[in-house]
Amino acid sequence: MSLAKFIEDFEEAVEDIEPGSLTATTKYRELEAWDSLAFLTVIAMIDAEYDVRIKGDVLKNCETLEALYAQVSA
Numbered sequence: 001m002s003l004a005k006f007i008e009d010f011e012e013a014v015e016d017i018e019p020g021s022l023t024a025t026t027k028y029r030e031l032e033a034w035d036s037l038a039f040l041t042v043i044a045m046i047d048a049e050y051d052v053r054i055k056g057d058v059l060k061n062c063e064t065l066e067a068l069y070a071q072v073s074a
Contacts, residue, residue: 006069013045014038024066
């Protein structure tokens with residue numbers, strides 16, 4: 001798993017995100033598309049794509065996509 005692939009998967013999972021528009025330093029919780037549905041969708045995507053079960057607190061505490069990736073890949 002690479003950070004680039006993780007960002008691509010994140011873009012596909014969250015509605016209304018333009019492919020290629022996010023970077024490692026994107027603060028995903030500040031995205032206009034970030035809402036409770038996106039929150040649940042990202043948890044489901046991480047479980048399905050990476051076979052990692054993360055808690056909601058992880059999504060709430062991470063600032064950037066790179067920080068979230070670090071939690072998923074740990």
